[in-house]
Amino acid sequence: MVEFWDTTSKVSLTAAYLGRELGVASINDAHTFALFRDCGAPLLMQKFPDYWGTMRSAGMDDAQDMADMECANYGTHHASVGATLAMSWHLPAEIGQSIQMHHENRELSQSTNTPNDKPAILVSLGILADGILRNYRDIPTSDHLDRESELAYKTLCVTHEDLDPLQSDIKRILSGE
Ligand SMILES: [Fe+2]
Numbered sequence: 001m002v003e004f005w006d007t008t009s010k011v012s013l014t015a016a017y018l019g020r021e022l023g024v025a026s027i028n029d030a031h032t033f034a035l036f037r038d039c040g041a042p043l044l045m046q047k048f049p050d051y052w053g054t055m056r057s058a059g060m061d062d063a064q065d066m067a068d069m070e071c072a073n074y075g076t077h078h079a080s081v082g083a084t085l086a087m088s089w090h091l092p093a094e095i096g097q098s099i100q101m102h103h104e105n106r107e108l109s110q111s112t113n114t115p116n117d118k119p120a121i122l123v124s125l126g127i128l129a130d131g132i133l134r135n136y137r138d139i140p141t142s143d144h145l146d147r148e149s150e151l152a153y154k155t156l157c158v159t160h161e162d163l164d165p166l167q168s169d170i171k172r173i174l175s176g177e
Contacts, residue, residue: 001042004052007133008038013173014129015122021166024121024156032091033098033122034129040081040099048074067103079103098122105148117155124152128163136174 012034019030044051054073055066070077083100087093098119127148134141153159 001045004038004041008035010133010174011037011126011129014132014170015125017169017173018128018163018166019121019125021169022156022158022162024158025118025125029092029095029118030122030125033095034126036082036086036091036095037099037102037126038078038082039085040078040083043081043085044070044074044076044078077103094118095122102126105151120155124155127152128156132163132170133174136171 012031015034016027016031019025020027041051041055051074054069067077067079079100079102083096086096086099101119102123127145131141131145131149134145
């Protein structure tokens with residue numbers, strides 16, 4: 001659980017920072033989304049003692065496969081559980097929608113009115129924050145993450161060059177300074 005919350009905390013701070021600096025989302029929206037994005041996972045860990053071990057041993061490289069595996073093993077997946085929790089906590093509807101779709105890249109690729117599509121923007125910020133954290137931790141990227149990241153860049157209408165000037169601040173955020 002410590003690892004889970006450390007990752008969640010770092011991803012949410014990074015997503016909030018990116019949202020503000022790239023001018024695509026408010027700190028509040030990006031932080032709230034990324035903080036609660038995977039909140040269904042601790043619930044599933046409580047209910048199914050083997051959940052975390054199963055997820056870890058399967059690897060987290062292909063998020064869609066992971067969601068499919070959760071469904072096969074536990075009859076649901078953490079995005080769906082998280083969206084239900086968000087609704088019960090009266091979080092804004094768009095936050096719940098974002099949590100629900102955060103592993104559904106088909107929806108991201110089909111996003112048509114991106115500047116107004118808050119769920120697609122928030123999910124994309126989470127993907128970029130995931131990639132940045134992996135890089136910071138020297139965890140190799142994967143084909144799946146690379147594909148997700150390219151979709152995220154496209155959705156946010158930003159480039160790798162837009163992120164470069166932000167690297168020193170991001171390192172400071174991730175090191176907890
Ligand atoms: Fe997730």
